[in-house]
Amino acid sequence: MKILVAVDGSEYTKRMLAYLAAHEEWLGASQVFTVLHVAPPIPPRAAGAVDRQTLQAYYDDQSAKVLKPIRAFFAMRPELHVSFMTRVGPAAEQIVKEAHQKHQDLVMMGSHGHGALANLVTGSVATKVLALSKVPVLLVR
Numbered sequence: 001m002k003i004l005v006a007v008d009g010s011e012y013t014k015r016m017l018a019y020l021a022a023h024e025e026w027l028g029a030s031q032v033f034t035v036l037h038v039a040p041p042i043p044p045r046a047a048g049a050v051d052r053q054t055l056q057a058y059y060d061d062q063s064a065k066v067l068k069p070i071r072a073f074f075a076m077r078p079e080l081h082v083s084f085m086t087r088v089g090p091a092a093e094q095i096v097k098e099a100h101q102k103h104q105d106l107v108m109m110g111s112h113g114h115g116a117l118a119n120l121v122t123g124s125v126a127t128k129v130l131a132l133s134k135v136p137v138l139l140v141r
Contacts, residue, residue: 003105009065009069027080039059093128100135
């Protein structure tokens with residue numbers, strides 16, 4: 001099974017990794033994991049004030065901070081097939097795009113667990129992924 005693991009470095013990402021660790025059935029050698037971090041874009045006006053290399057270095061640094069503990073988590077399980085990728089843009093759209101383009105079987109991500117009213121007012125990445133994805137989504141709260 002090809003699983004896209006969407007991460008943002010939050011407490012909810014840590015909960016999702018704890019869920020994975022506690023459920024060995026997800027960690028079989030037949031699983032192929034792609035870990036995706038989507039960095040939010042710098043507003044265009046601010047991005048225009050710095051050169052492209054500086055901007056890319058900023059995005060790389062942000063993703064490296066998020067992915068460092070996740071790399072360590074998967075490094076403890078060398079039998080697993082894991083790749084890491086980063087993107088810049090609106091998180092939900094990038095997650096769904098990668099899931100569809102890479103023909104993933106499942107998207108796994110942590111969720112804040114807001115109620116329906118809070119999601120209606122503020123929206124959430126998880127809610128948008130659920131709405132946009134044709135690939136099944138597993139939310140871990």
